[in-house]
Amino acid sequence: MHRNFAVMAALTVGMVSSAAFAAPRGSYKWTDDSLQNAVYVAPNPAAVSHVIYLNNCKPNGCQLKPGQNNATTNTSTIPQSNSVVQPFTGSDATWNAVVQCVKQTYADFDVQIVTERPTSGNYHMAIVAGTPGNVQQGNGVLGVSPFSCGYISNAISFTFANLISNDVDEICWTVSQETAHSWGLDHKYDNRDPMTYLETGPTRKSFQNAAGVCGEYNARQCSCSYQGTGTAKMNSYAVIMQTFGSSAPDTVPPSVTITFPTEGTQVNAGFPVKTTVTDDRTVEKVTFKLDGAEIKTLTDAPFNFQAPTNLGQGKHKVEVTAVDRGGNATTSTVNVTFGTVCTDDSECTTDGEVCVEGHCVAGPSSEGGLGTPCEANSDCVSGQCAEDSSNSYCVESCDTAASACPSGFACLGDGASGVCWPSNGDGGGCSTSGNHGASLLVLGLGAILITRKRRRA
Template sequence: MKGTLAAISALTTLGMVASVNAAPRELKWTDESLRGAIWEQPVAATVSPIIYMNNCSTGCTITPGSNNAPMNRSSIPNQTSNVPKYTGSAAQWNQLVACVRATYAAYNVQVVTDRPPAGTNYHMAIVAGTPQSVGMQSGVLGVSPFSCGYIANSVSFTFANVIPSNISELCWTVAQETAHSWGLDHKYDNRDPMTYLSGGPAMKTFQNQAGSCGEYSARQCQCTYAGTGASAMNSHALIMSLFGPSMPATPDTMPPAVSITSPAANATVVAGFEVTANITDNVAVAKAELRIDGNLVGTDMAAPWSWSAPASVGQGSHRIEVKAYDAANNSATGTVDVVIGFVCTGDGDCMGSEVCLSGHCVAGPDMPGGLGTPCADNGECTSGQCATSETDNYCVDSCDPAKADSCPSGFGCVLAGNTGVCWPGSGGDGSSGGCNTGGDGGTVLVGLGFAAVLFSRRRRR
């Protein structure tokens, strides 16, 4: 881009993804006569490889005018606007930053979360607020200035508070809006971050392939690109021409970390039980799969990682596997074994020495590792939970303290933090004190009858 082409031929592109119920997208040219202008390689000195992801942790005040990221000035709002902070959790923010970095990993682009020092040129990607924060209609997920060329010190917006926990959608939007400021049009390819189309991979990558521009149908590109004209666009080639390849780096060979948080190992569960997992990765988690006895049950493309087991999974022992993949296709698996017990209304509905707990049969006190049997650690209990008082260690299982008949005869449901466990000989209303279940294979000592801050932890593998 030469001279003031960005200021002259600037337009506004609403980068909304198709899976969100969005208002129609708008293109706002300041000079309609420049539609179809030639995309020009900018002067190298004006190009900055820095994307500053700003979550407006203390709020962002944006003034209207020509784009100037260091001055918090943007061509998007028509008046001074206050953008509230990102409402997602710190963990979700970190996951989003990692995803954007992975999307741009092939290029000499730096994604930072601290504002660069004074005198530095950079693109500011605001990832916070809602469209109304800058005077736009509801249903818009992102917006960026657009030109048939590179806009220096541009400011783009991803309205993350619309869907703060949908990491894949937000990552897609941040990538699309930043690239709009470099002169990339929408691409009619659901594998590419520049797409409007739903479907395709959750982790989108800039495609090294010339293809039609367009939103929900193919059309001519609004800029004329070198080598493809207005008939097609190669997003990868354009970004590579601006920034070049990333510096040589060690390939990502680290797999995700997978921990099944529910159910506990060796737990007795009922049909249709929930499976939840905690999954982290050094770059980004791409997807996770649930298998029961080797059969694929479901695939999640973004956190929270949770599934419901099919009601058709029958009585008996079952192997639960959660397999996670990262962007480099490294994988790791978490595994637990569970038992689906018989449905019951009382001990008489159960077989042998089993007892009825919260509507399903579990191993009773006369069975090895059963409810109320002495234990030294979680691994000795069929429930995966060993609890301790000042003098006794027993295998326990979860119960509802609000229900008087939640536990079998001879047991009471005592509070353990925000949940309850069946404890031998308790009155059943939690009045005899609290106990605690152990994590990492051990027990935690909390005396019955003593006031204490209690919490429940499950065994992890």
């Protein structure tokens, strides 16, 4: 948000009179005007960078180009043309004090303040240098940032520190406000908080862990609808804590539950592994191992996997390990069996299971079982949802030569590969269809085209 810095009188903490200010301070720059009054969207923890790079543009200035926000390529929605922000003109002592102040302001949060440009990864770049004219902003503007009702990855914020090159607290306040704007924080009508326009209150501002009304010189509705307070109020501390988590040591490990398969399950080759993983802060990664061999690692939810299709006969150990940002790890294991364990539905001991290809699997009477309606692979215990021109059902893989589907189902497919599909007993021919996997042309059923939906990791 733009800020200028003329004040006329000291005001009381928290609630103030608008009569004390000589001029308005402008407005922040929306990345998309249609986002105004939108619901604040908390970022996916995996997409959040915890690094703020304070750039004083020394020794030769900061070269920027207009475009979508990307600190790693010096691209920003703020300048209207290729621009150079002039180096910070304050003393080294002032710069070091500003850095320490920003660190103190963000001390409660899991944020790393650096003054050397990261060589890899994502980061927020806070330019602390130059004047507003360097990026085509109006006179008197002390800071500006891109803004939306959510987290802007790799954003660049601007504090035009050469206007006040020896005022540590004013520069620190502005840096704190502009960085937070890029994470979806509005102005707060509280002169203790860095998100305020109000010059009164403490010179060293701190994020207040209390919901308060938004506004510049007068209270107003917030520009975004925040969780728990709507457009009536905003808790700047809570929003930042939700985004980055606490700076306190992380001693709590993640929670991992393997929801499928369960202990002792009889599985087919290529069986899905479904999990529920949570952490009090951020899950860094989740790894699936089978019999001690790593199969896949995911860094983003949902943390679901698929076993190899070349599974050997016998017992197998499924192992899922989650690691959080603090390095805490939790592992959950189940033991499963692959091999011929049934020749008929009656040999399956779990209610609702049917026999497919010598294995007991969830049947039509089980949620997500064979032949139950589905919209996506995740709806099915098997991890496979297939569709024809009018229906979608959960399916199981089968060998077309074995005729091993349960009663009421036919193995439809091309060559040896197929799926068990609801049938009235008629035979069928089949074909394949490119990227969608097996596609079956069922003869005797009005030439229905059945397509297995693409799996999603």
